[in-house]
Amino acid sequence: MRKFLIATLALASLAACQTIAGAGRDMQNAGSAVTHEANKAQAKM
Secondary structure: OHHHHHHHHHHHHHHHHHHHHHHHHHHHHHHHHHHHHHHHHHHHO
């Protein structure tokens, strides 16, 4: 039972790491899009 619990916790922590990494990539892509649009707007001024 103890090994099962440890394995389950290990898998859950790995899944959480992947989720956090995915969220970080999404935020980075959103930031890049905002920067791109801001540069376009500034170039029109």
